[in-house]
Structure formats: C-alpha cells, structure tokens
Amino acid sequence: MSGAEAARSVARASGPRNGRERFGWQGFQFEHPDDWAPVTLSGGRHAGYARLASSGPLACHVRWERTRNPGDLESRLRGYFVCLEKQAKGRALFEASFERESDVLLYRWRADAQGRGALFFSGACSRVIFLEISGRPKDSLLGPLREVLRSFRSGASHGRVLWSLYGMRLWLPEALQVKGSRFRSGHTQLDFRTRGARVEAQRWAFAKQLVAKHGLEPWARAVLDMDGAHTALEPQGLRLRSASAWPPFTPPKLALVRVEPDRNQIVTLRSLGRDPGIEPQWDWFG
Amino acid sequence: MGLVRIGYGAAAGRLIGAGGKGWRRVTVLLSKFRRLFAGGDRLTPEQARRMRPRRKHGILSEPGEAGSTVLMAPLDAVEPMWSRLLSRRPESESVMKRFELEPVGAFVWELCDGKHTFGAIAQKLRERFKMNRLEAETALAAFLQTLGRRGLIELDLPRK
Numbered sequence: 089m090s091g092a093e094a095a096r097s098v099a100r101a102s103g104p105r106n107g108r109e110r111f112g113w114q115g116f117q118f119e120h121p122d123d124w125a126p127v128t129l130s131g132g133r134h135a136g137y138a139r140l141a142s143s144g145p146l147a148c149h150v151r152w153e154r155t156r157n158p159g160d161l162e163s164r165l166r167g168y169f170v171c172l173e174k175q176a177k178g179r180a181l182f183e184a185s186f187e188r189e190s191d192v193l194l195y196r197w198r199a200d201a202q203g204r205g206a207l208f209f210s211g212a213c214s215r216v217i218f219l220e221i222s223g224r225p226k227d228s229l230l231g232p233l234r235e236v237l238r239s240f241r242s243g244a245s246h247g248r249v250l251w252s253l254y255g256m257r258l259w260l261p262e263a264l265q266v267k268g269s270r271f272r273s274g275h276t277q278l279d280f281r282t283r284g285a286r287v288e289a290q291r292w293a294f295a296k297q298l299v300a301k302h303g304l305e306p307w308a309r310a311v312l313d314m315d316g317a318h319t320a321l322e323p324q325g326l327r328l329r330s331a332s333a334w335p336p337f338t339p340p341k342l343a344l345v346r347v348e349p350d351r352n353q354i355v356t357l358r359s360l361g362r363d364p365g366i367e368p369q370w371d372w373f374g
Numbered sequence: 375m376g377l378v379r380i381g382y383g384a385a386a387g388r389l390i391g392a393g394g395k396g397w398r399r400v401t402v403l404l405s406k407f408r409r410l411f412a413g414g415d416r417l418t419p420e421q422a423r424r425m426r427p428r429r430k431h432g433i434l435s436e437p438g439e440a441g442s443t444v445l446m447a448p449l450d451a452v453e454p455m456w457s458r459l460l461s462r463r464p465e466s467e468s469v470m471k472r473f474e475l476e477p478v479g480a481f482v483w484e485l486c487d488g489k490h491t492f493g494a495i496a497q498k499l500r501e502r503f504k505m506n507r508l509e510a511e512t513a514l515a516a517f518l519q520t521l522g523r524r525g526l527i528e529l530d531l532p533r534k
Contacts (some may be wrong), residue, residue, distance in 0.1 A: 122506070123506075123507045123509055125506060125508035125509075127508070141508075143419075143507060162468070254506055254508075254509065255506055266495060273509045273510075273516070274505070274509060274512035274513060275427045293503065293505050293509060294478065294503060297476075297477060297503075300439065316531075334528075350504070351504050352503055352505075353504070353505035
C-alpha cells in the first residue's frame, strides 16, 4: 500500500461519524459536533492555540508546545491553575483538581465558569498538549471531553498531515507549513510553504451558484489567475497547468480543482515551484 | 434611478482575523444593527439568535434574472433624512429606489417575514446551501446589517 493510500485508509478508519466533523490543524486532529467551528487559531507547529466554539456556551481549547523533554506535567498544570486563579480573582472562588489516568492528567477547574481538560505528552509529534472543554458552571463537560479525547490523534500519517476545517479537508505533505491564512464566510484560504515551493489551498462555498453563470473552467481560470493554462477534465476534477511565463524563471503553476456537490463547495489546490514532490495530487483531497 | 446590488455569500463576513472572531463578530454586527434602530447594549448569542428580521412595509419585490430578486422601495423610506432635505423634492413626488438581491440574498429576503428568527434563517441557509454554522451565521448577520443600513428591514427584538 502506498503512503497516500495508507493515509486515505487512516482517514476512512477515523472518519467523522454522522453529525460530527473532524478538525485537523498543525499536525493534530479530533472529532467534534458539526455545530462547533474554529474561532481562534494562532501560533504554528511548535507552539500555538486553537479554540472551537459551539452554538451554545461550550468551547474547546487546544494548546500545544513542542518539547524534547516534557518534564513534570504536574508542575505545568499547577502553573496553568495559577494563571486561571489570577484571572478569576475578585470574580469568583477558584477551585481546581486533577487526577492521573495512565499518561494523561485529567483536570478540572471551577470559578464563574468551569473547565475540564487533559494534559499529556504526545510522543508522535513531541508536543505537550492541553485539551480543554469549558462552559458554564452547570454544564456537563465530561462527555464532550471524553468524545474529543477518544478521537484525538497527533503526528503525521505516512508523511501526510490532515488540515481539516470549514469543510476543507486535505492530506498534505508534512513539510508544508502554514504561512498565511484567510477565513471569510464562504471562502477559506491557507497558504503553505516549504523550501522552494508554495501551495495555496482554497475552499469556496456556494459552488452551484458560483459556477452557474459561466461554468467551472472559466471560473477556475479567473480565481486561480491561470488565464493561459492548459486544462484537462479528469474523473476527480479539473487540472490546470501553466508553463513558465514572463518574467523569466517564473515557476510553473499546477492547480487541481475539485467540486464537492454534497457540501456545495469547490476546493482548489495550486502549487508554484519546481519541486515535483510538492505538486498537488488528487489523493491530497481528503 | 440606478440599481443597487446587495451581495451575499463569499466574503460577506470575516470568520477569524481582523474585525472579529466567530460569534463575537456575529453579535457585534447584530448589535450595531440593533443600535441603528432601538439603541441598546451588546447582544448575547442567544438573544441574537432569537431576533426576527422583518421586511419594511411598502417595499415591492419582483423576480429578476437568474434567481435574483429586484426590490423597489419608496425613496422616502430608505433615504437618510439629510439627503431628503438636500434634494428639495416635493413631498407629493414619489420616487422608487431599486435594489437587486442575488439568489442567496433573495432566499434570505423571503424569510425576513417577522416569523423566522435569525437562528431559523441561518439553519435554513445551512440546509439549502450546505454551509457550516459559523459561516451561515456570520454571513447572515453581515447581510442583515446591510439590509438594515439600506432601510429595507427592521428587527423585532427578543423579549427578555
């Protein structure tokens, strides 16, 4: 089985169940209810923070930090409690506790809000990860936390990393790192870079409405800025390739455009560069 | 009288980044809209979801090209007061202003009947156009704010 096939089989095996979505970002992924959506994304692969908000008061927070030696997780957790206590000072009485469940520290805190979380070291990606569900004092958080923890995966699978948010779902080479992003209603764009190559991923909602007037090919040429490109319609979607152009030494562009009618969206991948390992492939689409 | 096109959909509102983060963006947009009419504090997400947008009286609509809808509103109803005073138009003269809503906007316009709540319209948008929740709510809030600024709709505020 090739790496790509293996990555897809992993995706299928761990694919989201009905009413649930999979969030994949910076080398970790987990399932969440489909009415949750990422509202804060910061940092990079080494350290960062992500927050997903539900339609109600519940929110899911993930913090990660790369380290060779995780050290004492309990002291990290106590440091976190001290920060929370400072924030809660003057507003409510702060209580916190934790227990160890194999390699995971399960904790809870309570002030004017409450949180339940897990702190663990992921050997697959050498990162210390805080995973927490927060809500109002009367909300039940243990169930959602267990669900998220059960589906949590980190690290690359056969050299590929899942990037999955707002309907976009891509398995990209591990070497690609996010250097820019744009999140707007109906349009998500992630710009990835690695040495000597660039890949741009875009997801457009309202696919049916977008291509209704002019058709997919003219739309794709305009959106991807590939006017003179050679196009080929393949079973998986549309392939556009433009050779080097003026000015000299401009890298060639290759783009793949896939329409996903079940989600009424179009996902495009465009690469600029001469590295054949970074040319988009159909199996990059999840 | 020129035609004003009111867009909906792609790039209607930012989800993450400058200008707002997720639900905060939705509630800020709706709160701004609410302040235009009634004044008041920032809304909670629950209050925002219970708001009922309603088309203003006297606005006519007719089908346009390719699923769009053309609205015709009396200029007096949608024009700011300073513009009315400057134009020195006789009161008897009735001028209509035309707006074009693209198909997604037209779909939302039909649901602005004072019965559907913001949350219900967002849910219908999700079902019809297969959008995700945050995307539907952010875009809907931005669109309703535009309609409100143009004087085409009113919001029924939720009771406490």
